[in-house]
Amino acid sequence: MKYFIGNWKMFGVPKSVNIINKINSFVKNDRNRNKYRIVLTPPYTLIETFAKYFKNKLISIGAQNCFHKDLFSSNTGAVSPYMLKQIGSKYIIIGHSDNRSEGDNDQMLRNKVRFALKHNLRVIFCIGENKKHKKNKKTFTVLKQQLSSVLEKKFKMNNLIIAYEPIWSIGTGMIPSSEDLIKNTSFIKKTLKKIFNSKKTPPVLYGGSVDSNNIEQFSKINIIDGFLIGGASKSSKKFIDIIKNYYR
């Protein structure tokens, strides 16, 4: 099973439902539709209406972040995983580099993941090295640190998805070489096996400037279990073309 997950970031108003509707119509008639799962993560403001609208359809709705406390608290502007679950969110992105750069640390991320799993959300946990790490050949060290300081063996592995997003590739049009991508994805899977003491691992996705042109290159790398797509997920045509070209 492959995943195509769209991260809308700060984009979308109620009428943007049309974008997801078009994607849904495509999936309905796609002969490959049993091979993949589609998740779209609009901003908090749209989750409830979109989750209701797509309830019995082929697309799942998720959130892009949450606060690091359970249930309710006195933190102004905060939204808990419990609240997101209650309005129909099925998935949640945690640890995106946007949020790490705004102050999310490992301790906060561990709580976010823990509470999200507790409320049966499927967690898409993001990791990735920056340009400097890459240049200094610190990628493995950073990936291992990001995984092992947040994930615990007791976490429900079946509700976890890892998104490998090199920070230097997000929104820049730059993508890793196939060789590096295979190397880093294999390393992530090896590390996950150790953490969970298991032969199986959660799915590992790639994210960072994925578009309908470069997807063919990624489609040749079978150890990648799917994609976290930012910019190109805001257009139904671009998102659909990514899926079409992946299975071409």
Ligand code: PGA
């Ligand atoms: P991008 O974003 O596809 O626009 O590079 C990916 C992400 O931030 O998840």
